[in-house]
Amino acid sequence: MILKFLYLEWKAFTRSASFGTNLALKIILGFVSVLYTGIFLMAGIGAFYGLQQMHLDPLQEVNKYLIYYFLLDLGIRLLLQKIPVMNIRPLLSLPFTRPTIVNFSIGKTMLSFFNFLHVFFFLPFSIVLLVEGYDVLSVMLWHLAMAALVYSNNFLNIILTNKDNVFTIFLAAVVIIAGFQYYHYFNITDYTSVFFDGLFHTRWMFLFPVLALLGLYYYTFTYLKINLYLDAGLSTKHEIAKTEDLxxxxxxxxxxxxxxxxxxxxxxxxxxxxxxxxxxxxxxxxxxxxxxxxxxxxxxxxxxxxxxxxxxxxxxxxxxxxxxxxxxxxxxxxxxxxxxxxxxxxxxxxxxxxxxxxxxxxxxxxxxxxxxxxxxxxxxxxxxxxxxxxxxxxxxxxxxxxxxxxxxxxxxxxxxxxxxxxxxxxxxxxxxxxxxxxxxxxxxxxxxxxxxxxxxxxxxxxxxxxxxxxxxxxxxxxxxxxxxxxx
Amino acid sequence: MIQVQNLSKSYNGTTVLKIDSLEIPKGQSFGLVGNNGAGKTTFFSLLLDLIQPSTGHIINNEVQVNTSENWKPFTASFLDESFLIGYLTPEEYFYFIGDLRGQNKADIDALLAKHEEFFNGEILKNKKYLRDLSKGNQKKVGIIATLIGNPEVIILDEPFANLDPTTVSRLKKIIKELAENPNVTVLVSSHDLQHTVEVCSRIVALNKGEVVKDIQTSAETLQELEMFFAV
Known part of the structure; x- marks a missing residue:
């Protein structure tokens, strides 16, 4: 079944009118991706030793700023990560089950570069932690929690993209939080770092992000499934038109x-x-x-x-x-x-x-x-x-x-x-x-x-x-x- | 009015249209019939310079359409939904076309009033954008828009398709009226032999891109065409 979808995707990609230009752009994008992968890789390895040299506790310091890391990630996703478009209408009356169609759509987003990019930061960082003798199980659970958060952002992006003006509101909120911290009115990291530290030190806390991820997946799944009807998500909203003469x-x-x-x-x-x-x-x-x-x-x-x-x-x-x-x-x-x-x-x-x-x-x-x-x-x-x-x-x-x-x-x-x-x-x-x-x-x-x-x-x-x-x-x-x- | 010379269009070696010579005099109501793929839309697209001829050319009122843009002021056409601007209301669309054709608001209002019956109360003041109208209603808008600014050449591709029976008979009335005007050349394509015979004074049948029949409409025309297309 999945093979059939992949077949359709491949045809859609190679047969689109803009294939030529798209390919050139994709090659450039490939270079950019490699560049960023490199940067993240360096950051992942270098962060620990860099922070250690500054006489800071690397893990604590990273945990402190993770809130901004994830907010920034969400912002970039809202701006750039595309929701995969599938030509869904013709599939509805064919013998595909609805959950299969939805899961394939979701699956496509999970393979996005925007998710894999983070592996290049967290994986080397976690390995360095292990090498430096941090508790193996704690590191693993912390890493699992981070992966869950990355994918939570993936789902948040899908859900939020379908709402109007979210990006503007989101941006305003982040600017206000960052502004408060910069001028020392209110430091959000004081509160969030407790949470991120907890993910490492408390064995069962990794369940929070994992459960959040499962919840978001379930929400996205039902949201898309409900909308998989011609008069729901696949329909055009009919606005009330007003003639303007200008x-x-x-x-x-x-x-x-x-x-x-x-x-x-x-x-x-x-x-x-x-x-x-x-x-x-x-x-x-x-x-x-x-x-x-x-x-x-x-x-x-x-x-x-x-x-x-x-x-x-x-x-x-x-x-x-x-x-x-x-x-x-x-x-x-x-x-x-x-x-x-x-x-x-x-x-x-x-x-x-x-x-x-x-x-x-x-x-x-x-x-x-x-x-x-x-x-x-x-x-x-x-x-x-x-x-x-x-x-x-x-x-x-x-x-x-x-x-x-x-x-x-x-x-x-x-x-x-x-x-x-x-x-x-x-x-x-x-x-x-x-x-x-x-x-x-x-x-x-x-x-x-x-x-x-x-x-x-x-x-x-x-x-x-x-x-x-x-x-x-x-x-x-x-x-x-x-x-x-x-x- | 319209002269076609050595016109052909081929894609990768397959000829989809080949008309050696065709002359449509001014004031004629010209019907183009044929099966799917006979080349009707290709011919109209060539006439509107939307595609390039492989050989030959079309002259529309002494203007060669693929070299000059001067045929645009007196030619109006509606081929498909890509001639509609989805985010406008029908009124705005009519005024927009009117602006382009040098008509003021009052001219357009008069034209719309005249065709109120054709719209059947489903088009004007309905608080809908064109993109939200049904296919049939979109077609009504497109057809009436071609009448704006008294064009001398009117090109309609499959105007009868997607319309309800009442509207079809009203549309026939409109086209007949246009046909009576000696200054207006109407070109209509259709699958429907009966409708075409009713409104056109000349019928050309295309088959696999070539003209296979060219007849002045008479009482026997419909029968003759039906014989031809029957297998």
């Missing part, structure tokens, strides 16, 4: 028509909504780099400058024209010229970048220099990156399923690892320019270089646009064909 946009002519449409696109589809919320988080990215004593190299400031105003560009713009994939043939046969279509998307990106730049004026508390970096980043985003994003779009042939009819089983994660990887090239050039300028004279020249690149891009806009338009035209037929395939 007449104030009429004054912009054709551009207004498209903007109206894009605003509705963003408002009415969960996937695009999450994307925009993500782009707001980008605004605060600068706090990592612009803080005094941030310990970050000066060169990285331009990186932050570009990120702060470019949130929308990176999260939404990256997927133009995939947002329109479900009705692409309409766009291609309606009374729309390619130029009009592209420039409306371009304007949307420009407007969003502009608004982000205004909103980020709170960085002025760090001084003019910092805000200038952000403004220069915005100029570069408008002049160069907006075009790069559209250019990349011509080759992005992954349809976006806005309607997501799969309900509880659907993939709703808007911001994924591949999106992040795609944004890297857009950051390298400005960093190079900034570096060149600042090594010739000073950081201001670096900023000037980046700004000039942006202004040049803006000046040659028409030229660049007609080039991009040509590429879209030649790619048009392939794109229409690829969008016909539903994931």
């Amino acid at each position: 007449t104030w946009l009429n004054q912009f002519g054709t551009l207004g028509t498209f903007l109206k449409n894009d605003i509705k696109l963003i408002k009415r589809n969960k996937r695009s909504r999450t994307t925009v919320v993500m782009s707001i988080l980008f605004l605060f990215y600068g706090f990592i780099f612009f803080r005094e004593n941030s310990g970050q190299p000066e060169i990285m400031r331009i990186f932050a400058g570009i990120f702060v105003s470019g949130g929308f560009l990176f999260t939404f713009g990256q997927f133009v024209p995939s947002w329109d994939s479900s009705y692409y043939p309409l766009m291609m046969s309606q009374n729309i010229s390619y130029k009009g279509y592209l420039s409306s998307k371009w304007w949307l990106i420009v407007i969003a970048t502009f608004i982000s730049t205004i909103l980020s004026s709170f960085y002025l508390i760090y001084g003019w220099q910092v805000y200038l970096t952000i403004v220069v980043g915005a100029i570069y985003n408008i002049g160069v990156n907006s075009h790069l994003v559209l250019l990349g779009g011509a080759f992005t042939k992954t349809p976006i399923d806005l309607q997501s009819t799969k309900g509880a089983f659907g993939d709703k994660k808007a911001f994924n690892t591949s999106a992040m990887l795609l944004s890297l090239p857009k950051l390298l050039l400005p960093i190079l320019l900034y570096w060149a300028g600042s090594s010739i004279l000073n950081f201001n020249l670096g900023l000037a270089f980046v700004a000039i690149a942006g202004v040049l891009g803006f000046a040659f806009r028409d030229k660049v646009f007609s080039k991009i338009e040509k590429i879209y035209k030649t790619e048009k037929y392939k794109t229409i064909d690829a969008y016909k395939q539903k994931s």
Whole structure:
């Protein structure tokens, strides 16, 4: 039975339209995975001796911060770990039992890299503990408890992904807890470290996480099983629709028509909504780099400058024209010229970048220099990156399923690892320019270089646009064909 | 109005459509019939430049469709659900198409009022997005949207499929009305010989991508076609 599922999975993987690009991305992802595996491995082995040298009790110290380790893990999972999507509908009427279908879905998540990664930390750490003469049974039970917690996070991710706004609430909670600890109001580790220490010292306490894991598994299992009906988890929620005219946009002519449409696109589809919320988080990215004593190299400031105003560009713009994939043939046969279509998307990106730049004026508390970096980043985003994003779009042939009819089983994660990887090239050039300028004279020249690149891009806009338009035209037929395939 | 020359489309060596020459004069109501895989949708997709011809080309009102985009202003089409924008309400969709075709809100409202009967109270002011409508109702929206802005060429792929009997007869009325207008060329494809014969003044039958019959509709047409498709 399982073999049949695996057969379907393999076919789905090799026959998807985006197989080529996916494979390239998967190879890059493979490298990233190996890198992180290495880091975790080093941490697992090194943590004990490192902490010992600092005259701290390694186990106690690790236990103290495990709460943040697991919270961070959950956060990263909520953001990046995909819930495996299976094409479940056609399976329902076939002779598969429902529990088999659910268990296979769950099983797929358990094989995720996000679970195995932790083995590379906990296994060497536990081995070092054994080598250093800690009690064998205690170490084993502690290790078992850790594994149970890792998998609990796996299930929490499945359960929470199907709830709205969880990530935002989660992030807020973590920030508040960490903030309280940082300013010594309330130290959560005082309480949680007792628990984690207990897992080691008290023989029966490992039962807590194991039972929690079993409970979560059972909950996930019943949740998914209940939802395995066409009118439950596999259905679309019918929202009550309200017609909106947005007449104030009429004054912009054709551009207004498209903007109206894009605003509705963003408002009415969960996937695009999450994307925009993500782009707001980008605004605060600068706090990592612009803080005094941030310990970050000066060169990285331009990186932050570009990120702060470019949130929308990176999260939404990256997927133009995939947002329109479900009705692409309409766009291609309606009374729309390619130029009009592209420039409306371009304007949307420009407007969003502009608004982000205004909103980020709170960085002025760090001084003019910092805000200038952000403004220069915005100029570069408008002049160069907006075009790069559209250019990349011509080759992005992954349809976006806005309607997501799969309900509880659907993939709703808007911001994924591949999106992040795609944004890297857009950051390298400005960093190079900034570096060149600042090594010739000073950081201001670096900023000037980046700004000039942006202004040049803006000046040659028409030229660049007609080039991009040509590429879209030649790619048009392939794109229409690829969008016909539903994931 | 529409000239087809040496048109063919093949995928990996298999020819799915081959029309050496076909001329559709202005004002004609043109019916395309054939079995599954006969090439009906392929022909319409070529006409809308959604796929590339392997050889030859189509000229729509003196515009060669695969080289210029100038056929778009006077051509309206509805092939399938990918011509609908799921997250809009029907009204918003009509206004959107209206905006693209240079029609104001009042024009659209007038058109919608005229076709209220066709909608049968299931489309407008129903607080539903297009994605939540049934297949039949989606089709109603798509068909009426092609009438926006008085296009000269209207292309409908399988308009009768998925519709209930009442709506089918109303749709026939609409297409007949369009057919009477000497400025409007209507192209309809269907599996249903009877419906097509009723609304079209000319029927072309496709089989395995080739034109096998080309007849002006008369009293005997239906019988002739039924004979042809019977095994």
